[in-house]
Amino acid sequence: MRSLALPSPPVGNGLQGLRATDVESDATGPVGFERCVPLDPRDTRSVVVPARTIRISSHAGELVHERFGTWRLRLASWSGLGIVVEGLDGEHTPPADYVNEILLTPAHREQFFSLIDRVGLVVCKAVGGDDALHRDVRGRSSRGRLSQGEYFHHDGCSGPVQPRVVEIRCPYQEVARHTFTAIAPFPEVIEAMLLELPAHLRIGELADARAAILADEPLASEWDEVQGALNRVIRKSLPAEDQRAYLRQVDTHVGAYREPWEMGESRFIANANAGHTMQHRRAYVEVPGNRPNGKLVKRWPAEAETADPETCERCVVET
Numbered sequence: 393m394r395s396l397a398l399p400s401p402p403v404g405n406g407l408q409g410l411r412a413t414d415v416e417s418d419a420t421g422p423v424g425f426e427r428c429v430p431l432d433p434r435d436t437r438s439v440v441v442p443a444r445t446i447r448i449s450s451h452a453g454e455l456v457h458e459r460f461g462t463w464r465l466r467l468a469s470w471s472g473l474g475i476v477v478e479g480l481d482g483e484h485t486p487p488a489d490y491v492n493e494i495l496l497t498p499a500h501r502e503q504f505f506s507l508i509d510r511v512g513l514v515v516c517k518a519v520g521g522d523d524a525l526h527r528d529v530r531g532r533s534s535r536g537r538l539s540q541g542e543y544f545h546h547d548g549c550s551g552p553v554q555p556r557v558v559e560i561r562c563p564y565q566e567v568a569r570h571t572f573t574a575i576a577p578f579p580e581v582i583e584a585m586l587l588e589l590p591a592h593l594r595i596g597e598l599a600d601a602r603a604a605i606l607a608d609e610p611l612a613s614e615w616d617e618v619q620g621a622l623n624r625v626i627r628k629s630l631p632a633e634d635q636r637a638y639l640r641q642v643d644t645h646v647g648a649y650r651e652p653w654e655m656g657e658s659r660f661i662a663n664a665n666a667g668h669t670m671q672h673r674r675a676y677v678e679v680p681g682n683r684p685n686g687k688l689v690k691r692w693p694a695e696a697e698t699a700d701p702e703t704c705e706r707c708v709v710e711t
């Protein structure tokens with residue numbers, strides 16, 4: 393794999409002293425230089441940015457009639473990333489736990505996973521029932537330092553199993569979840585990171601990569617290498633709250649799904665497939681503090697991996 397030389401960081405922020413735990417390369421890769429194009433141009437809306445258009449697939453209209461046996465998805469009106477399922481319609485009242493009892497049953501599981509592959513994100517609302525197979529999402533952030541889960545990443549990373557789909561759920565609980573989770577298409581999110589990069593960090597190879605994006609030309613390095621370089625530079629060069637503000641700008645630029653969590657909401661994220669995947673991150677909209685916060689639970693890769701799936705500690709790499 394080709395390497396991407398880091399730009400020289402500002403004085404006093406030398407990367408030589410960077411500990412292994414300070415860096416990460418979370419992207420599933422290599423993805424190569426191919427531009428991700430929408431699966432169906434008819435279902436594409438565009439976010440126009442200077443000299444560059446980032447394409448976001450919106451599939452809601454296409455999938456109104458998606459059926460799982462006798463059940464039909466009831467979709468919310470939604471023009472953003474992915475689709476939002478309010479519940480199922482059928483001849484009878486569907487079970488409250490419609491995810492486990494219908495969508496993930498052997499008869500429908502592959503169809504449901506294929507749907508997730510195709511649209512990238514399926515949000516299921518009002519999911520009642522069993523989350524016994526889920527595991528608590530770990531990872532805490534501080535005022536002074538971002539945890540790795542706050543940077544965009546795929547789950548599974550360099551582990552033996554990269555889950556095709558990741559489900560993150562906000563279970564019914566006493567305390568509301570006030571920390572968000574942003575979900576964005578890959579590699580468009582890296583393009584957005586380059587385009588939103590503060591001017592004083594647009595140097596060296598990152599400047600070249602940014603220029604290539606603006607000119608709609610292939611990058612000279614792999615997407616995951618560019619992302620690793622971006623993460624390292626912003627981590628070492630920007631204060632924590634400036635990093636969080638920058639990442640919120642990236643969310644907006646790329647059209648990330650960053651809606652507030654509702655209890656009983658599950659987000660099914662395309663994490664590894666041959667087409668278009670999503671990355672996600674823990675997104676703060678307020679300075680991390682001690683205010684009580686609702687928990688999230690996760691299924692896949694929680695069932696298959698021993699590493700912390702949220703912080704992706706297995707993804708830590710030497711530079």
Ligand SMILES: [Fe+2]
Pocket residue numbers: 541545546547672701702703
């Ligand atoms: Fe994660």
